[in-house]
Amino acid sequence: MEQFYLGADVSKGYSDFILIDQHKQPVETNFQLDDTAEGHVKLYDQLAHILAEHPKTEILAAVESTGGYENNWYNALLKFQGSLNIKTARLNPEGVYCNSKAALKRTITDKVSARSIAEYQIAHAEKIIYQQEDYWAPLRKQWSFVTLLTKQKTQLLNQLEILVYTANPEVLQYCRDGTPQWVLKLLKQYPTADSLSRARISTIVKIPFITKERGRKLIAEAKKSVASAQDNFTGQLISSIIGHIVQLEKSIKAQLKILADNCSIPEIELLKTYPGVGDYSAIGLMLELQTVARFPKVKNLSSFLGIHPVFKASGDGSTVARMSKKGRKEPRRILFMVVMSAINCNPLIRDLYQKQVASGKEKMAAIGICMHKTLRVLYGMLKNNTAFDPDIDRVNQSRSRTKTATMLKDKNRRYQEFDSNAPVSRRQKIKRKEQKTSHSATSDAQCGINTSAPETSL
Missing domain, CATH: 1.10.287.4070 (Helix Hairpins)
Incomplete structure (x- = not known):
């Protein structure tokens, strides 16, 4: 089935549209409609006319999140899905902006922005979730x-x-x-x-x-x-x-x-089995997440909340890892309060926090690690529909340690070992030496070899 892509750049009171095909060629050039009943009808008629001319075509429509101005158009497109072969998505403006910047677009107008939204759907189809009606919006x-x-x-x-x-x-x-x-x-x-x-x-x-x-x-x-x-x-x-x-x-x-009273769903009761999560926190998290099925892996959920680590390690230079804070602010705030409560009442998180602080980490850095740990546990609970059980986490930790111990070599160096004659910098040479020593010690430990010096009796 052929696909057309509708980009809508929403402004206060009106919106600019463009429809392109999968080769980024215009099917319908830029047009502008007002955010009124007549404007919505005109949009429906135009889309219906295009689908009538191309019966084996599906239209993928998208609008940017613009603080609420996009809601009328977004809901109108959702209603069109009942009678037209169309899917609708709401996009993160930052992703559209970065994609436009990568395409070296220098001018920013309503027409250009509408086209950028349509082109983003083609370039990053795997990152877009075309939703049905959002039942969580009123809550x-x-x-x-x-x-x-x-x-x-x-x-x-x-x-x-x-x-x-x-x-x-x-x-x-x-x-x-x-x-x-x-x-x-x-x-x-x-x-x-x-x-x-x-x-x-x-x-x-x-x-x-x-x-x-x-x-x-x-x-x-x-x-x-x-x-x-x-x-x-x-x-x-x-x-x-x-x-x-x-x-x-x-x-x-x-x-x-x-x-x-209006959020009595099984997921909320499931989250409340985790020590540190109350009614307020469980409701807030579920309103933001909607469903865990949106996130194939816990890494995706971590990025959604903005608690994933970011760092730079290129060439000889490197930076200390820190929390990105580029995701949703509200669920991240709720998760922070959950962790602060869990440190007092949840032995799993309390032990992790004390261990990180004892190792020399700052308290806020230790709390960030606990936030990531809590999120992984909550994700597993929702994904597997199971109540909180600390024994499951202990089994997962032992399995992770076993897997880490078997990974002795860097996969990036699987075709060639470090060459001592390579013209690398002094810092890189020290780094390679430390890595080689670490791998050697781990390998000896796995084989049961004692590398310590033998004791001598006097």
């Missing part, structure tokens, strides 16, 4: 809304800390690990040190988690406070901010309940 919007509310809450908490530092600084000693609810209730009633110093013990102890002893301490510290802002305007502002924070917490809780 991802809900998740984005929860994330927005959480950011607003964090901003208000930061602003509250600045105000409390000048109005009631002694209270901040109880907020080193977050702001407890009893502190918010206390500050809402007594926002300044002056108002707190005139409070009664019988009134303060009505707030949960405030005992008589703590109440007396709070009042005594307020009387000796170094606060510089004691005016009513600052107090009113603190009370207002706390009111907004409490309201945001209620909204976040309600939205998370809606997500939990």
